Amino acid sequence: MARIVVVGSINMDLVTTVKRRPEPGETVSGEKFSLVPGGKGSNQAIAARRAGGEVGFVGAVGDDVFADELRRVLVDAGVGVSRLRRAHGPSGVAAIIVDDGGENSIIVVGGANSRLTTLDEDDLEAIAQADVLLCQLEIPLPTVLQAARHARAHDTTVILNPSPVRELPEQVWAEIDIAVVNEGEAAQLGAALDAVPHVITTLGADGAIYRGPDGITLPQPGVRVEVVDTTGAGDTFTGALAAHWPDGPEIALAWACTAGALATTKLGASASIPTRNAIERLLSR
Numbered sequence: 001m002a003r004i005v006v007v008g009s010i011n012m013d014l015v016t017t018v019k020r021r022p023e024p025g026e027t028v029s030g031e032k033f034s035l036v037p038g039g040k041g042s043n044q045a046i047a048a049r050r051a052g053g054e055v056g057f058v059g060a061v062g063d064d065v066f067a068d069e070l071r072r073v074l075v076d077a078g079v080g081v082s083r084l085r086r087a088h089g090p091s092g093v094a095a096i097i098v099d100d101g102g103e104n105s106i107i108v109v110g111g112a113n114s115r116l117t118t119l120d121e122d123d124l125e126a127i128a129q130a131d132v133l134l135c136q137l138e139i140p141l142p143t144v145l146q147a148a149r150h151a152r153a154h155d156t157t158v159i160l161n162p163s164p165v166r167e168l169p170e171q172v173w174a175e176i177d178i179a180v181v182n183e184g185e186a187a188q189l190g191a192a193l194d195a196v197p198h199v200i201t202t203l204g205a206d207g208a209i210y211r212g213p214d215g216i217t218l219p220q221p222g223v224r225v226e227v228v229d230t231t232g233a234g235d236t237f238t239g240a241l242a243a244h245w246p247d248g249p250e251i252a253l254a255w256a257c258t259a260g261a262l263a264t265t266k267l268g269a270s271a272s273i274p275t276r277n278a279i280e281r282l283l284s285r
């Protein structure tokens with residue numbers, strides 16, 4: 001079983017559905033409200049665990065009403081939480097408004113995620129012991145860089161999902177072994193990705209394409225499914241890829257594409273992440 005450490009974010013999503021979004025100064029009645037645990041770090045950790053990895057999570061919740069629930073979701077999924085700390089103040093939240101046309105407006109407040117500014121000895125030890133380090137960009141960049149440098153120095157493979165996408169200093173790219181990006185992120189990052197030995201670009205229904213250090217590319221066709229909601233497909237893809245990377249790019253891509261496709265067949269982000277059995281069943285078809 002691949003050992004994976006995720007250093008990343010954990011949020012509570014506050015999702016409101018409305019017919020029409022309010023204008024400035026206006027109050028409207030919403031249709032539905034739900035609390036959905038999320039955050040790219042947490043979602044990808046759960047996806048890696050369900051795909052068969054042994055996963056530990058390094059991150060922070062606050063000391064508010066959401067903290068225990070956020071922790072419980074990881075524990076229930078079988079993700080190790082011994083490096084999950086409780087920071088003073090609010091947990092990370094995302095206030096999401098979805099209107100009738102399916103358009104959404106999102107406000108993310110980093111909360112405890114923004115206070116994950118440094119890693120301690122035990123976090124670093126966990127990274128050194130792992131096969132794969134998996135990071136995203138919803139926590140402070142110096143923490144991502146510290147994790148990646150330590151991983152590199154201890155032969156732990158570094159996977160970065162540079163999302164939410166932004167320009168990164170060259171010194172960060174220099175520490176990354178594998179980048180997982182969607183088409184929009186690939187276009188925005190452009191030549192910066194040339195410095196990364198392995199780049200995987202996800203292509204929605206068309207699957208994904210891998211580019212290796214020798215320049216050779218390997219397409220992974222999409223898996224045909226009955227799509228219900230594509231939220232969380234990218235996180236599921238990335239988690240499953242991390243769990244199977246030690247088996248080689250071909251196998252890892254097949255698992256990731258199958259897991260990503262299955263994630264689109266159910267509503268929601270974390271609730272739609274498929275189990276190892278479900279992925280294996282579809283893979284063997």
Ligand code: ADP
Nearest residue numbers: 182202203204205207208233234237257260261
């Ligand atoms: P993101 O959600 O980050 O924008 P993509 O849309 O590229 O990323 O989706 C990530 C992965 O999820 C794809 O590589 C694919 O494996 C799977 N996926 C997404 N949409 C579909 C779809 N309509 N049908 C089958 N698989 C899909």
